[in-house]
Amino acid sequence: xxxxxxxNRMKEMLDGEYEDFLASYEKEEIHSLRLxxxxxxxxxxxxxxxxxxxxxPWSGEGFxxxxxxxxxxxxxxxxxxxxxxxxxxxxxxxxxxxxxGEKILDLCAAPGGxxxxxxxFMKGRGLLVCNEVHPARARVxxxxxxxxxxxxxxxxxxxxxxxxxxxxxxxxxxxxxxxCSGEGMFRKNESxxxxxxxxxxxxxxxxxxxxxxxxxxxxxxxxRLVYSTCTFEREENxxxxxxxxxxxxxxxxxxxxxxxxxxxxxxGHFLAALYKNEGExxxxxxxxxxxxxxxxxYRQWSEFCAQYLKCDFDGVYVKFGDQLYxxxxxxxxxxxxxxxxxxxxxxxxxxxRFEPSHALALALKPQEVKxxxxxxxxxxxxxxxxxxxxxxxxKGWYLITVDGYSLGWGKLSGxxxxxxxxxxxxx
Numbered sequence: 187x188x189x190x191x192x193x194n195r196m197k198e199m200l201d202g203e204y205e206d207f208l209a210s211y212e213k214e215e216i217h218s219l220r221l222x223x224x225x226x227x228x229x230x231x232x233x234x235x236x237x238x239x240x241x242x243p244w245s246g247e248g249f250x251x252x253x254x255x256x257x258x259x260x261x262x263x264x265x266x267x268x269x270x271x272x273x274x275x276x277x278x279x280x281x282x283x284x285x286x287g288e289k290i291l292d293l294c295a296a297p298g299g300x301x302x303x304x305x306x307f308m309k310g311r312g313l314l315v316c317n318e319v320h321p322a323r324a325r326v327x328x329x330x331x332x333x334x335x336x337x338x339x340x341x342x343x344x345x346x347x348x349x350x351x352x353x354x355x356x357x358x359x360x361x362x363x364x365x366c367s368g369e370g371m372f373r374k375n376e377s378x379x380x381x382x383x384x385x386x387x388x389x390x391x392x393x394x395x396x397x398x399x400x401x402x403x404x405x406x407x408x409x410r411l412v413y414s415t416c417t418f419e420r421e422e423n424x425x426x427x428x429x430x431x432x433x434x435x436x437x438x439x440x441x442x443x444x445x446x447x448x449x450x451x452x453x454g455h456f457l458a459a460l461y462k463n464e465g466e467x468x469x470x471x472x473x474x475x476x477x478x479x480x481x482x483x484y485r486q487w488s489e490f491c492a493q494y495l496k497c498d499f500d501g502v503y504v505k506f507g508d509q510l511y512x513x514x515x516x517x518x519x520x521x522x523x524x525x526x527x528x529x530x531x532x533x534x535x536x537x538x539r540f541e542p543s544h545a546l547a548l549a550l551k552p553q554e555v556k557x558x559x560x561x562x563x564x565x566x567x568x569x570x571x572x573x574x575x576x577x578x579x580x581k582g583w584y585l586i587t588v589d590g591y592s593l594g595w596g597k598l599s600g601x602x603x604x605x606x607x608x609x610x611x612x613x
Contacts, residue, residue: 274452370416407464
């Protein structure tokens, strides 16, 4: 049962379209996924997968699927081949026009759908900072960044205004997928219906304005800011943007888009793309020197690379305890930041050896390693449960793949491939 005040607002806003809007809530749930362009493309995926997929009109890598397909249970999901994402949400990240080599901030990033879409456009080059204030959601964000095989992402957990000192005038582009009253989630999430109130809408609008202020200070002159919500409220959408533009004449509105559930095959979304004009202060801030961490050589890691890998890594090595990470070259100073993931987790440095991480496996492709072992989807299902299996070859580490997509590590000892899929992820 939808809240009566909400229905009254929609009736006033939509007028003659109101009945169509209301009827959209009686339709069956829509299912969609987005291919991870870091790992596959439409042609390759169609060759390997026989699911019935229909394209999402506004996303070249997005597809609708039938509910009985259950892609969340397929080994491809654990390999990060796709992200199960609501179709309307796929319209946002492309408006950022992310390019390789840029410094980009996803300010309210959890659970990571839009961050991973941005990363696919960056092609592993540049710096993607993914921020989420709530620790539990930040951990989910970090896990999804890992699953999608993203190498150039920094995952942090802060209130937006806490980041201004570290990143003033720093980013080329910023996405603000703002916390909102969540009306676009009503059909999928009953708690969103129960939590809705006019007071909550007003509170969200106030918080959104504060978040936008922080984003404005962290964006370079000449940069792009994309603001989005999954609510239909003007107070959280057009009115929030109009008020922001009045406070910030240095910004211009480039695009506003609304996706309504009675007009498109999706739950609905709002987005506004803004451009920040350059000024003297902005240009000065853009020239500031970045403080990266010094590159260090680690014998155990170097020996592992020589023995098992066929690829080079571009970045800055960062060591936390015995854990080794590869951070993007553009990494800023981390002092004062609550960091969950400073880059790609490479693995653990032991006294006499290097143990590769699950994140490293998911970021690699078969052609980047010297030893790999291919599984069918059925065999991969057993691997994901932690089972060992028989194999022949030289002893040591093998990249385990399903249909050519990386799943994790195995270590061959004799004729037994020991399973190194993380115990916490086993199904």
